[in-house]
Amino acid sequence: MYLWLLFCVSALQYAVAAQNVTGIDGWLRYARIPNADSLRGQVPGHIVALNDSETSPVFTAGQELMSGMAGILGANADVSYSMSEKGSYRNATGTLIVGSMDQFEGASIDMGEEPELIEDGYHIAFSGSDVHIIGSNQRGALYGAFKLLAWLAQGRLPQDSYTSNPDAPIRWGNQWDNLQDGGNHGSVERGYAGDSIFFKDGGVREDLSRVPLYARLLASVGINALVVNNVNANESMVEPRIVEGLGRIADLMRPYGVRLGMSLNFATPELLGVLDTFDPFDESVIQFWQDRTDLIYSHIPDMAGYLVKANSEGQPGPLTYNRTLADGANLFARRVQPYGGVVMFRGFVYDSTSLNQTEDWRADRANAAVEFFDGLDGSFEDNVVVQIKYGPIDFQVREPASPLFAHLQNTATAIELQVTQEYLGQQCHVFYYADLWKSVLDWDMRYEEKPSLVRDIIAGRRFNQSLGGYAAVINVGLNQTWLGSHLAMSNLYLYGRMSWDPTVSGEDVIQDWTRMTFNHNPDVIQTIKEISMESWPTYENYSGNLGIQTLADITGSHYGPDPASQDGNPWGQWTRADTFSIGMDRTVFNGTGFAGQYPAIVRNKYDNISTTPDDLLLWFHHVNYTYPLKESDETVIQHFYNAHYAGAANAQTYAPRWEALKGKMNQQQYEEQLYRLIYQGGHSIVWRDTINQFYYNLSSIPDEQNRGGCGGDFPYRIEAESMELDGYNVTIAEPWNTASSGRLIAASSNDTATATATVPDSLLTSNSSTYDVAVNYFDVAIGIAHWTLYLNDRMIGEWKGDMEYRLGHAPAVAINGDSNTRITFHDVKVRSGDVLKIVGEPEREDVAAVDYISIFPPGVVD
Numbered sequence: 001m002y003l004w005l006l007f008c009v010s011a012l013q014y015a016v017a018a019q020n021v022t023g024i025d026g027w028l029r030y031a032r033i034p035n036a037d038s039l040r041g042q043v044p045g046h047i048v049a050l051n052d053s054e055t056s057p058v059f060t061a062g063q064e065l066m067s068g069m070a071g072i073l074g075a076n077a078d079v080s081y082s083m084s085e086k087g088s089y090r091n092a093t094g095t096l097i098v099g100s101m102d103q104f105e106g107a108s109i110d111m112g113e114e115p116e117l118i119e120d121g122y123h124i125a126f127s128g129s130d131v132h133i134i135g136s137n138q139r140g141a142l143y144g145a146f147k148l149l150a151w152l153a154q155g156r157l158p159q160d161s162y163t164s165n166p167d168a169p170i171r172w173g174n175q176w177d178n179l180q181d182g183g184n185h186g187s188v189e190r191g192y193a194g195d196s197i198f199f200k201d202g203g204v205r206e207d208l209s210r211v212p213l214y215a216r217l218l219a220s221v222g223i224n225a226l227v228v229n230n231v232n233a234n235e236s237m238v239e240p241r242i243v244e245g246l247g248r249i250a251d252l253m254r255p256y257g258v259r260l261g262m263s264l265n266f267a268t269p270e271l272l273g274v275l276d277t278f279d280p281f282d283e284s285v286i287q288f289w290q291d292r293t294d295l296i297y298s299h300i301p302d303m304a305g306y307l308v309k310a311n312s313e314g315q316p317g318p319l320t321y322n323r324t325l326a327d328g329a330n331l332f333a334r335r336v337q338p339y340g341g342v343v344m345f346r347g348f349v350y351d352s353t354s355l356n357q358t359e360d361w362r363a364d365r366a367n368a369a370v371e372f373f374d375g376l377d378g379s380f381e382d383n384v385v386v387q388i389k390y391g392p393i394d395f396q397v398r399e400p401a402s403p404l405f406a407h408l409q410n411t412a413t414a415i416e417l418q419v420t421q422e423y424l425g426q427q428c429h430v431f432y433y434a435d436l437w438k439s440v441l442d443w444d445m446r447y448e449e450k451p452s453l454v455r456d457i458i459a460g461r462r463f464n465q466s467l468g469g470y471a472a473v474i475n476v477g478l479n480q481t482w483l484g485s486h487l488a489m490s491n492l493y494l495y496g497r498m499s500w501d502p503t504v505s506g507e508d509v510i511q512d513w514t515r516m517t518f519n520h521n522p523d524v525i526q527t528i529k530e531i532s533m534e535s536w537p538t539y540e541n542y543s544g545n546l547g548i549q550t551l552a553d554i555t556g557s558h559y560g561p562d563p564a565s566q567d568g569n570p571w572g573q574w575t576r577a578d579t580f581s582i583g584m585d586r587t588v589f590n591g592t593g594f595a596g597q598y599p600a601i602v603r604n605k606y607d608n609i610s611t612t613p614d615d616l617l618l619w620f621h622h623v624n625y626t627y628p629l630k631e632s633d634e635t636v637i638q639h640f641y642n643a644h645y646a647g648a649a650n651a652q653t654y655a656p657r658w659e660a661l662k663g664k665m666n667q668q669q670y671e672e673q674l675y676r677l678i679y680q681g682g683h684s685i686v687w688r689d690t691i692n693q694f695y696y697n698l699s700s701i702p703d704e705q706n707r708g709g710c711g712g713d714f715p716y717r718i719e720a721e722s723m724e725l726d727g728y729n730v731t732i733a734e735p736w737n738t739a740s741s742g743r744l745i746a747a748s749s750n751d752t753a754t755a756t757a758t759v760p761d762s763l764l765t766s767n768s769s770t771y772d773v774a775v776n777y778f779d780v781a782i783g784i785a786h787w788t789l790y791l792n793d794r795m796i797g798e799w800k801g802d803m804e805y806r807l808g809h810a811p812a813v814a815i816n817g818d819s820n821t822r823i824t825f826h827d828v829k830v831r832s833g834d835v836l837k838i839v840g841e842p843e844r845e846d847v848a849a850v851d852y853i854s855i856f857p858p859g860v861v862d
Contacts, residue, residue, distance in 0.1 A: 022668065028068075031519065044096040047078065050106075097132050097133070117165060164501075189475075195477055218256065225258060293339075303339070310346070387413075398544075400619060416471050419433075420475035434506025449600070493513045521664045542687045546617045546618045546639065558810065560687075562816065585622035682823070715765070720851055753839070758834070780815060
């Protein structure tokens with residue numbers, strides 16, 4: 001009954017889709033397509049789902065097909081679940097039948113030539129007016145139903161039979177949801193879209209209505225399991241009251257074929273006070289985990305398995321007792337093996353307390369995973385999968401593929417990707433992962449000098465493993481768009497598509513997703529495709545180039561620019577930048593030896609600076625700022641300046657290109673995404689200036705083009721500290737380079753403050769009669785300041801510092817690169833001698849801080 005009501009509600013949503021598209025349905029809106037009339041007659045009018053149990057994915061498939069065809073085509077297909085008259089299906093005409101191979105055989109329905117299917121695969125057969133969707137299992141049948149609906153939603157219906165099998169058996173999602181946090185709201189670590197849909201007040205939510213909606217999205221792209229809690233797991237996850245709640249979550253996901261998995265804290269027996277040890281060889285510890293595993297499977301008989309993070313970033317693990325990582329993984333693997341469960345054991349292992357940049361030139365966090373797993377290959381149980389982050393550091397804007405993939409020939413592996421944009425704009429900047437993920441999946445390890453693509457290793461093809469595949473940190477929240485941004489959802493869709501088929505085209509995926517999420521307007525499709533495909537190189541240009549990693553705040557938010565934070569900390573994400581040179585020397589001869597962790601062909605390529613491509617130069621080599629690049633006429637430092645200006649300039653084009661789509665898409669989608677694109681344009685300039693100022697100050701090498709922030713002046717700016725101040729004080733930014741010229745103004749109390757300046761002749765150098773006026777200010781959380789901008793006592797505009805409620809990035813609690821942002825007013829008539837005045841009204845911690853005002857001609861990037 002629950003599922004039936006869910007689909008009835010969905011049908012009502014379709015009726016109001018034109019007025020309100022919140023994002024809750026993602027790409028499963030089932031909106032009416034332009035050629036619905038011509039396609040309607042090509043689909044059967046009767047659906048037979050070969051399972052009448054509401055917990056069955058085949059039952060769900062029947063419901064999806066009925067509601068999908070109604071929404072997409074306006075077709076009134078009916079659904080039958082009766083199994084009593086099996087023979088009537090044999091010669092039925094105009095019927096769509098969906099079920100597993102066993103169910104087709106049990107119903108005596110002729111499948112024709114038996115399709116070659118592996119687990120979760122499906123076959124769609126067209127025979128006259130009949131359509132058969134045949135799954136290798138019930139999940140596969142549901143996946144086939146979603147594939148048929150995806151075709152219809154894109155306005156096409158192939159007539160040739162179609163068989164599809166997944167690339168790998170493991171296609172899991174990871175949620176970093178916290179069972180408990182300071183506010184007891186159920187937070188999501190590195191989540192930027194609101195609180196957990198699973199947990200609240202230290203337990204499982206009573207209201208789990210979002211869970212089946214999420215499972216539906218996951219199933220539609222073939223994701224077959226979801227770990228629902230943080231890898232930094234709370235020990236209470238195995239307590240009976242929590243396990244009972246997890247059972248309720250599993251019940252809601254089961255109709256979509258999505259199995260529940262859970263993360264474990266290795267020290268749980270001790271942390272719960274049950275035992276005084278968590279030694280994996282201790283018999284009482286073994287019995288503890290056996291009892292808890294039995295309890296869990298009694299509530300969740302189809303639980304997918306455990307995810308374990310051990311001996312990393314302060315987390316407990318087997319090394320505490322001088323046991324190996326394999327000993328720790330096998331402790332859990334032997335408990336779940338009788339139930340068919342899998343243990344995903346994270347390869348993200350390093351000891352931050354042992355990393356010292358200043359004392360050890362050879363210290364390198366990138367080496368840690370291979371070093372910790374050295375000698376363990378083949379000692380893991382068969383149901384253990386080592387889950388390896390795609391790069392050796394931590395979800396950076398560009399990394400080489402982790403060499404650990406080449407070291408585990410006798411152990412199943414999975415690649416860990418990240419849908420949530422932790423270091424990559426936190427859903428406030430557009431970042432489409434297609435080409436980044438492909439750069440890793442297509443990385444050739446050349447093990448034993450044979451082709452050894454990462455995608456073939458994790459799928460089990462290269463080393464003949466039966467397990468392996470994909471895991472992605474997704475981190476949806478209670479936001480109606482799930483990830484906080486309409487465009488960010490393309491990455492969840494992309495993950496499903498690429499984990500099913502890693503060779504799929506990123507351009508094809510984004511166009512398919514756009515038709516289903518937005519509409520079929522060719523301008524909408526083209527614009528979203530272009531912005532999405534440009535987003536990785538654009539973000540890389542203004543956030544960190546040449547393999548230097550993402551120059552974000554490493555020790556805090558992982559969001560805004562802070563290149564100074566990269567070095568001198570124990571986290572090992574270093575650049576080793578000094579006044580003369582930059583980059584990690586990871587060579588075998590003189591550096592950390594990291595290059596030597598790859599097989600010989602790859603090692604030789606990256607160990608040699610002359611054969612290392614520029615885009616990973618600073619990952620593998622330490623060079624002078626004046627080192628000339630191979631692929632351009634630039635030096636390293638000039639490339640930094642040029643790339644940051646180019647990236648920020650391209651980000652300025654996103655909002656105008658989006659504005660050209662006004663009236664061509666749903667108004668809510670248009671306005672909500674436009675707000676973020678405008679924000680990104682402003683914040684990209686903060687990134688540009690922060691990084692350029694930092695490296696110019698460090699190297700003392702000016703920009704050849706004499707641009708602002710790197711040896712030249714900003715020709716369009718009025719620095720706030722140069723204005724006449726009343727109630728404002730001049731202060732130094734921390735870090736200094738996160739403000740223009742290192743200084744800003746902040747209200748000295750909670751009283752209104754003003755800053756006034758006369759527009760000089762030097763700013764108005766063009767023949768334009770109107771200008772864009774931008775204010776860079778700092779929007780600090782914990783308080784909502786208010787600003788008003790006047791020109792000759794005429795108000796140009798006003799705004800609030802409320803981005804903590806409108807954007808989902810890590811809260812900006814200080815005046816720095818996280819909180820620095822801008823607002824722009826267009827077509828303002830400005831003359832020399834006009835008086836600009838900005839009035840700030842602070843509130844609590846938000847001190848109405850201002851960095852500068854820019855006045856520049858339209859079309860100029862200041």
